Amino acid sequence: MAEIKNCLLPDDLYYSVENNVWVRDLGDGTISLGMTDIAQTLAGSVIHCKPKAAGKKVKANKSIATVESGKWVGPVKCPFSGEIVAVNEQLAQDATILNKSPYKEGWIVKVRPDNLEGDLANLAKGADAIPGFEAYMAEKELGECIHCEGFDG
C-alpha cells in the first residue's frame, strides 16, 4: 500500500486527486467510490452522509453525496458521468464509517460510468497518485493523515 505522511492509498484503487475520492473497478461495468484517507482527515469527524438515490444520473465532477462535519455541509464529487446503481445504506446509521474505514466499509455509492475504460484511464492508480496527492496536501497545508480509534483502512 502506498503511503504519504501517514495517509494510506491502497494499490488496487484509482484516485481522482482533484475530487479527493477513490474508485474501485468492480469488474462488472460498475465502480464503487468513497472518500480518501486525506479527504476524511480534512473533513474531520463526519456526522451525516446522504448519497443521492440509486437510479439517479450524475454528471462528471458533480456531487454524488452530501456530508456534514462540524457545521460544514459539502459535496463528495464523482469524477465520472453515469448512473448510481447502489448506495451504502450503512452510512445513514453511522457516518463515522467514512472516518473509520474509508476504503472498506466506507464506500458511498456504486456507479455505472458512461465510459468506464476512458474514465479510469484519466485517473491515477495506486502509487501513481502519490505526486498528485503530495502537491494537493502541500497546497492544503495538511501535515499528515489522522486516524480515529478503530481505524481499519
Add this chain to the structure above:
Amino acid sequence: MHVRLLDMGMVSVLRSQSIYHGITESMTADSEPAISIMRPEAAYVSTGYFQEVNKEVDTEYCRENRIPVIRRHVGGGAVLLDANQLFFHLMLPSARAAEFGLPRALEERFEKLAKPAILAYNKLGINASFRPINDIHVNGKKIGGTGVGEIEEGIVFAGSMMFDFDTELMARVLRLPDEKMRDKVRAGLNDYMTTMKKELDVLPKLEDVAEALLSSFEEIFNITLVPSMPTLEEMDKIYEWDERLRSDSWMNDIQLAEKDLKHVKISSNVKILQAAHKARGGLIRGTLRVVDDIVDDVCISGDFPMSPQNCLKEFAHTFQGARLDREELEKRLRRALTELNIDMAGVDENDFKQLFEQVTQ
C-alpha cells in the same frame, strides 16, 4: 481584491435564505466573491441540512402561529431567526478559497471566517472571541453561531450579528419531549446566550453594526467591497431556490433513524440532554444540562413510585458536578442508592445504568 457587496436591506423570510443559496450555486471557478447582508421581515425557524424537520421543530405550533420553517443547505441545528439579527453571507468559488486566504482545515477555516464578526463586535465595545469549532462567545456566553455550506462550485459562510434574541420563542418552537426539557432549554438559552442589547444595555444602530461588520471584512481579508446587486443569472438561481426551499420534497428530504436521546445544543460547550428508559416499574427520564462535559444541572423524573417521597431532587443532586462519564455517573449512583436509602418499586440500579449509557453515548 474586489468583492461584491450585496446590501439587500429587509427581505422576505424566503429571500433571506434563497438569495445566498442562489448566489452560491451560481459561482463558477472564476466568479468574484460576494458578501451579502440582510434582515428577514419576520421571525422564522431555520433548520440544518441534516435535520429531520418534524423531529426537531414543533411544526404544528409554528403553523398555528404563522412561523415559517425553512431547511437550509448549511450545517448545524434549528435556530430562530428574525429582524433582530443582521445576517451576513460570504460567498466564493471553492477554487478561490486559498486565494481568499481561507485555510483548508475546517476548524481553522471557521476561525478565520468568524474574525470579521468578532472584530465588528470588538469595535462596538463587546468583548467577543472565537470558541471552537464555530461559535462566537462573549465572556463564556454565545452571541452567535456560524455555518458553512458548499453548493456546487461555491462555498457560503453564514452568520449573523445578534442585536436581540427571543429565548422564550426559541425554546417554544423546538420539538421537545416534555416541558421539563423545555424549561431546561429555556434556562440554558437565558444563561448561556447573550446579545448586543444585553452586553451594551441598549440596541446599537443598524447602520453602525453594518459599518463595523463590513469594514472588518475589508480589514481581515484585505479586500475592497464594491456595492453591487444580484445578476440576472443569479436571480434565476434565486427564483429556483425560492421554489426548492418551500417544496415538501426539500423539507422532508432527510429521514433519520429514531434515537432515544434528545439533544439540544445551546452552544459549543453547553448542551441539554434527555434520555428515557422504560423500567419494569415505569418510565424514567433524566434531563441533564452539561457545561464543558460536566453535569451542571439534573432533573430525574418518572411515573414510578419512590420511597421516601420527594427524594428525587436529592437523588438528582447527587449527579451535579459529575463528569459526563459513564463510570463516574455509575459510581455516584451506587453511593446515592446506599446513602439515601431509596426504594423504587420496579426500578433498580440497572435501569439507571441504561439511562446513563444513553446520555454518555
